[in-house]
Amino acid sequence: MSGPSRPAPGGRTPDFASEQKLVEIRREAERRGEVKASGIRPAGSPFPMASPDTGYYGIPLLKKPAWTWEIPLYFFTGGTAGAAAVVGAIADYTGADRRLVRDARWIAAAGAVISPALLIADLGRPSRFLNMLRVFKLQSPMSMGAWILVGFVSGASATAFAQFMQDRYGPSLPLRVIENAGQAVSLAFGLPFSNYTGVLIGATAIPVWNESINELPIHFGMSGLSSAVGMLELMGHRKSRALQWLGLGAAIFECMEELRIETHRLACLDPLRNGASGAVVRVGGVLSGPVTLGLRVMSFLSRGEQARDLRKWAAISAIAGSLVTRFGWLHAGNISAQDWREPLRIPHPYK
Amino acid sequence: MSVTAFLTDSTLCIGCKACEVACKEWNGIGEDGLDWSGFSYDNTGAVGASTWRHVKFVEHAPEPGFGGNAPELNSWAFSSDVCKHCEEAGCLEACPTGSIVRTEFGGVYVQPDICNGCGYCVVACPFGVVDKNRDDGRAFKCTFCYDRQKVGLTPACAKACPTESIKFGEIESLRDKARERIAELHGRGMKDATFYDASDSSVRGTHAMFIVRGDPRSYNLPPKPEVPTIYLKKGWTSSAIGAGLLLAGSLLAFLFENGRDGR
Numbered sequence: 001m002s003g004p005s006r007p008a009p010g011g012r013t014p015d016f017a018s019e020q021k022l023v024e025i026r027r028e029a030e031r032r033g034e035v036k037a038s039g040i041r042p043a044g045s046p047f048p049m050a051s052p053d054t055g056y057y058g059i060p061l062l063k064k065p066a067w068t069w070e071i072p073l074y075f076f077t078g079g080t081a082g083a084a085a086v087v088g089a090i091a092d093y094t095g096a097d098r099r100l101v102r103d104a105r106w107i108a109a110a111g112a113v114i115s116p117a118l119l120i121a122d123l124g125r126p127s128r129f130l131n132m133l134r135v136f137k138l139q140s141p142m143s144m145g146a147w148i149l150v151g152f153v154s155g156a157s158a159t160a161f162a163q164f165m166q167d168r169y170g171p172s173l174p175l176r177v178i179e180n181a182g183q184a185v186s187l188a189f190g191l192p193f194s195n196y197t198g199v200l201i202g203a204t205a206i207p208v209w210n211e212s213i214n215e216l217p218i219h220f221g222m223s224g225l226s227s228a229v230g231m232l233e234l235m236g237h238r239k240s241r242a243l244q245w246l247g248l249g250a251a252i253f254e255c256m257e258e259l260r261i262e263t264h265r266l267a268c269l270d271p272l273r274n275g276a277s278g279a280v281v282r283v284g285g286v287l288s289g290p291v292t293l294g295l296r297v298m299s300f301l302s303r304g305e306q307a308r309d310l311r312k313w314a315a316i317s318a319i320a321g322s323l324v325t326r327f328g329w330l331h332a333g334n335i336s337a338q339d340w341r342e343p344l345r346i347p348h349p350y351k
Numbered sequence: 352m353s354v355t356a357f358l359t360d361s362t363l364c365i366g367c368k369a370c371e372v373a374c375k376e377w378n379g380i381g382e383d384g385l386d387w388s389g390f391s392y393d394n395t396g397a398v399g400a401s402t403w404r405h406v407k408f409v410e411h412a413p414e415p416g417f418g419g420n421a422p423e424l425n426s427w428a429f430s431s432d433v434c435k436h437c438e439e440a441g442c443l444e445a446c447p448t449g450s451i452v453r454t455e456f457g458g459v460y461v462q463p464d465i466c467n468g469c470g471y472c473v474v475a476c477p478f479g480v481v482d483k484n485r486d487d488g489r490a491f492k493c494t495f496c497y498d499r500q501k502v503g504l505t506p507a508c509a510k511a512c513p514t515e516s517i518k519f520g521e522i523e524s525l526r527d528k529a530r531e532r533i534a535e536l537h538g539r540g541m542k543d544a545t546f547y548d549a550s551d552s553s554v555r556g557t558h559a560m561f562i563v564r565g566d567p568r569s570y571n572l573p574p575k576p577e578v579p580t581i582y583l584k585k586g587w588t589s590s591a592i593g594a595g596l597l598l599a600g601s602l603l604a605f606l607f608e609n610g611r612d613g614r
Contacts, residue, residue: 124468124488199586221593
């Protein structure tokens with residue numbers, strides 16, 4: 001409302017002009033059946049006008065993803081287990097430390113138990129999980145993911161079982177065959193299992209995910225590698241140079257990804273940087289990127305006990321960062337689904 | 352068995368919500384609550400798990416003749432929204448159980464006895480139609496009255512529409528009807544009447560077509576809906592690169608370590 005001063009509600013003194021105005025309003029109402037004058041509209045009116053700038057009253061076109069906490073956690077356990085299976089198989093083939101190979105198999109097997117449990121728990125009808133296996137659809141990343149999961153779980157659990165039996169009852173040829181076949185299967189399926197979740201959320205209508213489809217699978221894969229390396233280090237492999245290099249490589253990649261997120265100029269990527277979802281993504285990015293990288297470089301430059309201690313903290317930071325990153329991306333997707341401008345191709349007013 | 356479609360002509364809609372009620376009546380869906388959204392006389396906001404038809408109330412600045420209003424009154428436009436039944440449907444492509452199928456009438460149908468509620472169709476729909484019912488656990492949307500069409504009946508909403516704003520019929524003849532109607536409206540001075548069926552986008556047209564006045568975006572009709580499957584190539588390429596990096600990185604790291612240990 002214009003005018004130099006506006007008295008507090010209930011604190012205005014009536015005068016001639018004010019009473020004249022009320023009479024005018026009454027006359028207009030009698031004459032036209034409605035009143036155009038400003039200042040007398042009841043709260044909430046007039047209804048907002050439709051225009052190409054507001055869409056349909058700014059009601060979001062898209063639906064929010066129906067996924068709960070199980071899904072980002074599944075992304076984390078699956079990515080970690082997939083990468084651990086690959087690292088373990090390669091370590092085995094190159095003749096690395098047996099203990100490292102065995103521990104990598106345990107991580108893969110643990111992920112192979114937890115991941116399907118989480119996925120099933122998130123279903124609206126968990127008892128119908130097996131319906132996922134009644135079709136094989138190349139055009140559905142969820143269907144591909146279900147089959148990759150089945151392949152990975154078979155391979156990783158067979159390997160771990162054979163490993164366990166041989167550790168306990170001594171070597172045997174049939175178990176050796178199961179162990180090697182299982183390892184080959186878990187390597188083959190571990191590769192896509194470590195990063196397919198990036199395709200899964202990238203190939204959707206949710207703007208922030210869809211816009212990032214080129215980066216997401218690599219980002220999630222590197223995040224999985226980072227946490228798999230971290231877990232192996234926490235299990236005692238803090239002297240392995242191979243793990244240190246892998247961890248460094250993944251941390252450098254995560255730094256680049258964090259830089260991309262922080263420097264973007266696209267409005268549809270805002271949920272990665274602003275608000276609560278932006279904060280979660282940033283915490284995840286800083287932990288997996290710069291913090292992990294810094295700790296790893298410091299441990300590289302120091303010796304003995306101190307170096308191993310720094311690596312322990314790098315491992316913890318990498319695992320935490322990887323976990324938070326998945327929650328951040330899912331949160332950002334929920335926020336992005338509320339963006340009514342993006343699907344209608346309406347430019348953001350402040351961009 | 353012909354391929355059928357809806358043609359929703361918003362210039363004939365009077366906003367009575369008979370279609371919403373008829374849809375709930377036939378399909379046995381509960382009410383959405385009688386709270387007003389605060390946006391005109393809209394109480395449902397959008398199509399969803401329990402709202403398969405949704406009447407949009409779009410207020411326009413006063414414009415003589417628009418919707419038959421007096422010149423000084425705000426003009427109102429109503430349009431009954433529904434699942435678009437895309438020719439290239441994101442939900443159908445995304446469904447990992449094969450629950451979502453294309454019917455013999457060209458519609459997209461979620462088979463409730465197969466859906467396991469994974470929720471992937473919800474994020475795959477470029478029109479924000481499919482919705483997961485939290486209590487039930489499964490995904491729901493307009494069935495295109497598959498049950499009624501199978502016995503030769505008109506979908507409930509079209510049958511209940513008092514002004515024939517919702518037309519139902521064979522898709523090609525409805526397209527012709529739409530063309531005639533647009534020409535007629537243009538002839539009557541409604542130059543802003545537009546036809547919407549998204550046929551110029553990657554969803555390759557819809558089985559629910561619309562005639563609206565003005566910019567379709569004010570009816571939450573996206574100008575360029577995209578079926579997410581067109582991004583699969585990019586996604587899997589990136590996944591392959593990620594897998595390659597992981598494999599090559601692991602090989603290099605362990606081979607290099609062994610090489611140094613060997614020396």
